[in-house]
Amino acid sequence: MLRLADINKSYAVGANKLHVLKGIDLEIGDGEMVSIMGPSGSGKSTLLNVLGILDGYDSGEYYFDETLIKGLSETKAASYRNRLLGFVFQSFNLIPFKTAVENVALPLYYQKIARRRRNKIALEYLDRVGLADWAGHLPGELSGGQQQRVAIARSLITKPKVMLADEPTGALDSQTSREVIEILRSINREGTTVVIVTHEHEISEMTDRVIHLLDGVIERDKNNGGS
Amino acid sequence: MLRLADINKSYAVGANKLHVLKGIDLEIGDGEMVSIMGPSGSGKSTLLNVLGILDGYDSGEYYFDETLIKGLSETKAASYRNRLLGFVFQSFNLIPFKTAVENVALPLYYQKIARRRRNKIALEYLDRVGLADWAGHLPGELSGGQQQRVAIARSLITKPKVMLADEPTGALDSQTSREVIEILRSINREGTTVVIVTHEHEISEMTDRVIHLLDGVIERDKNNGGS
Numbered sequence A, B: 001m002l003r004l005a006d007i008n009k010s011y012a013v014g015a016n017k018l019h020v021l022k023g024i025d026l027e028i029g030d031g032e033m034v035s036i037m038g039p040s041g042s043g044k045s046t047l048l049n050v051l052g053i054l055d056g057y058d059s060g061e062y063y064f065d066e067t068l069i070k071g072l073s074e075t076k077a078a079s080y081r082n083r084l085l086g087f088v089f090q091s092f093n094l095i096p097f098k099t100a101v102e103n104v105a106l107p108l109y110y111q112k113i114a115r116r117r118r119n120k121i122a123l124e125y126l127d128r129v130g131l132a133d134w135a136g137h138l139p140g141e142l143s144g145g146q147q148q149r150v151a152i153a154r155s156l157i158t159k160p161k162v163m164l165a166d167e168p169t170g171a172l173d174s175q176t177s178r179e180v181i182e183i184l185r186s187i188n189r190e191g192t193t194v195v196i197v198t199h200e201h202e203i204s205e206m207t208d209r210v211i212h213l214l215d216g217v218i219e220r221d222k223n224n225g226g227s
Ligand SMILES: Nc1ncnc2c1ncn2[C@@H]1O[C@H](COP(=O)(O)OP(=O)(O)OP(=O)(O)O)[C@@H](O)[C@H]1O
Pocket: A134, A137, A140, A141, A142, A143, A144, A145, A146, A171, A172, A173, B011, B012, B013, B018, B020, B038, B039, B040, B041, B042, B043, B044, B045, B046, B047, B090
């Protein structure tokens, strides 16, 4: 259960302040599959970073399963993320000097899993996104959509309680997009809460609920009929 | 007029060789507006990099307006690109320690235009993509779609003869996507040849001709009826 109560967040830019999240109230229950849509610059990635305990906020409260997530030390925040969250970044954030399989295995390294075992599991997840043959490629030796799929495989590998995906099909053709969403639906059926930021309606139609962000506020929050 | 004759290109990966472009024959006439579609990993970005004189190829010939583009020195290649080409990269390639307006102005710096003048022109192009107020932001202080629009503005600023855009709307919501494609159509009406790699059908439907790439070969090349 993720609960945001009157969340405000601003960024400092030079001497100015940019007010990006302007009082967000949001509840996402365990096992829900929701999408977040909205124009470029409306605050979607910022909102996802708050949910993902990757960034703080200025006022309001964020409860993750009744635990208040506020002013956490980086050590405590990292511990939450590693144990409970999977995150697909809008710009993938792959480590450029590590191979695809090493990138996917990284969350298991943080969980202190031995190298041979974590590379074996990582190869299974690469295979799941169709990239077993690219295990030894560096990110710079991968296409845009391949990099995105490596980021997706990495986010799945710890079987997180909550999956946060920022435009996970942005670089993918429609066939590969459907395969990725099918993977997210299958982990959702197994109990993972899934939150997808997307600007594609075909993707949001595959989720149970669509939250519309506009200028830093939720302007609409509707269940999808019959999915 | 861009003419590719039996172009082959492979990448070395460790001890192996990955054959990516497997005999590409393609002619794009002056002032055409074409899209290139195909699955993730099919070779679209590689093909665009060859057209954009950003990368070489192993066999065949590439003629840019009857000039053979083969084995060029980096100096000569850069001179062609700066004078004739605009390129929107799939991962934007913005300079992280320069502001949005400085990034957009960069091609004019290469053309030796004075700083005040090039920043003035750059601001006009930023305004055209809706980002005048973000001129002083660094790329890390921009949303994904804002970074993409800065990359687009930068590609337009030299009024190139040929515009090559790799998934230029991948990070944009539908409204902003339409605005970007409208900008590309307007420069096309002014005579610029436009080549767009996209995986979105709504985008390809706005071009005159759709080229389908599959496993490194052109499997289909059709004119769009009535656009
Ligand atoms: N520098 C490189 N070294 C080795 N292999 C590479 C390199 N760059 C790309 N590749 C490989 O070449 C193939 C084609 O890549 P390319 O980037 O052209 O695909 P694409 O059609 O643009 O895909 P996407 O839609 O995912 O962006 C892929 O299998 C990729 O792994």
